[in-house]
Amino acid sequence: MATERDYGELLTLTFSTPMPYEWSIGKYGSLFFHEIRESQRFTGIRCPQCGKVYVPPRRLCAPCFKELDELIILPNLGSIMAFSVVNYPFPDPATGEQRPIPYTYGCIKIEGSDNIFNHVIDETNVEKIAVGMKVAAVFKGKEEMQGNIQDIRHFRILG
Amino acid sequence: MARRVAIVGTGQTDHRSHRPDVNGREMIYEAVKRALDDCQLSIHDIDAIIIGNMDHFESINYVDTWSVEGSGAVMKPIMKVTTGGTTGASVAIAAYYHVASGFFDKVLAIGWEKNSESDTTAAIITCSDPVWDRAFYSGAIPSLATEASAYMKQYGATQEDAARVAVRDRTNALSNPHAHLRKPITIEDVMASPMLAYPIKLLDVCPRTDGAAAVVFAADGVAQKIAPKPAWIRACAARHTYSWFGDVDYNAGLLSLQRASKEAYQRAGIREPADEIDVAELYLPYSYAGLKWIEDLGFCGPGEGPGFIRDGHTDMGGKIPVNPSGGVISTNCIGATALLRVAEAAMQVMGKAGQRQVPDVEVALATGFGGCFWSDVLILGKARP
C-alpha cells in the first residue's frame, strides 16, 4: 500500500498498519457454527417471555431483557424481506482489501424464525430478485469451513 | 424539577469535502469561535462542554482531551458523547440535561467530523457486529437501500418520488452559505446518477463532509440576558431500538422515530405536527427517508409521503418547510450533522437564518438519525415554556 509521498503545500500523514482483533463468538453462536459444520442446518433460540425465535441464537432478548436457552432446529430455507445490490467500491475493514463488487446484500427471514438473517444472495441482476422470493442456504464443503459466517456460501433463489 | 433551557448561540464552519488546511482541533475551533461570537460570550463564560464525533472516523479515541485547544475546554468539565449518526443530537440533549439539572448555567455542545481522514464506508462498517454482520454489511447505504426497497414494495413509491426530496434539499442549500453541495440539481440528474445500491443512486444520498458545529445552551434567567430571542427547548426524546440489523422490522416504519417524536409531541403539547410545527430540520441521510420518515413523524399518514412531497407541503413556503438549510443530502460532517439540525432549527426560531429564514417561526423540529436505526428528536420554540 506504500505510495509516493505527496509533497504538496498541505501535508497529510498516512497510517496503514494492520491491527488484529480476536472476538468471542459465545456459547450459542459457537453452537450455531458447529451445527452448520456437522449437520448443515440452522439453529435458532426462543425467548421464554415474548416467544420470539432468533437466528442466529443469542443469549439475550433485548426488548424483554431475558436470558434465552430453548434452542430450535430451523430449515435452511427462507424468504427475501429486502435486498440491495452493492455497486460501489470500498475497503473491507475485515481484510484491508477492496471488497469484491457487485454483490447482493439480502435480508432473509428463515422459516420458523421471527427476526431477519443478513447474508448474500447469489444474484446481482435486480430484475431477477424480488421481495418475497424463496431462498435456500448453500454451504461450503465441510473441509473448507472455518466456523464463521462465510461457512454459508450464499443464499440461492428458488423462485 | 428541571430548569428551563434555551439555545442562545450557534456556529458552524463553511463545510467542504476536504479541509487539509486545518487539523480536527483547528476546525472545531472555527465553529466554537462563531458560536461564541454569535451570542457575544467568551470561552470564560462557558461552564461545561459536551463534544462528539464518530468513533473510528479519525482514529482519535480521546476526543474530549485531544480537542481541548479547539473546544476551549482547558480546566473545564468536558465529556465525549458518541451515538453514531445521532451524535450531534445526543450532544445537544446532553448539554440540555447539564443545564436543566441546575449544575451548569452555560454549556457548549460541539459536533464535528473530518470525513476526509478515513474511508467513511469502512469506518461505518466497524459499527456492525464483527461475527454476524460485518462480512456483508457495506455501510449506511445498503441498510437504507433495504428499507427503501421494502417501502417501495409496500406503498408503490417510485424512484422519482424520492428524487423530488433530493431536489428539494439541494435547492434549499443554494440559500445556505455554509452548505457543502451548492449546485442545483433536477429530478433527471438524480435519475441519471450512478446506481450505488438499488434503489439508491449517487444523488439520492448524503456526501462526505469536513465540518463542525457548536451550540450554546443557557439556563432560564441567564439565557434572556444573552440573547433577546433565545430558542427554548420545549422537548427532547431519544429512542434506540435494535442491536442486531436483523431485528429491524422494515415494514413497521422507523419505530424509534415514531416513539421519540410521539413522546416529544406529548411533552410539547403538539397534536397535529404538520399544522403546529412551522419548520423542520430533519436528519434525512438519503432521499427515501424524506418520504417514509415524515410518515413516522406524523406529518402525513402511512404511504402518503410521496403525495405530501409532490404537493409541495415541505417546500419553502409550504405547510411545513423541511430542511431550509439544504439538509444532510447537501452537508454531512457526520458527528456534526444532527447538531446542525438543532442549530438550524434554533436559528429559525431566533430569526437568524438569513436567506433561508422561514417567516414567523414559533415552533421548530430537529431530528437525528443513526445506526442502528436510532432516533433523537428535539422541539424548539420562541415562547418560554
Ligand SMILES: [Zn+2]
Ligand atoms: Zn423476548
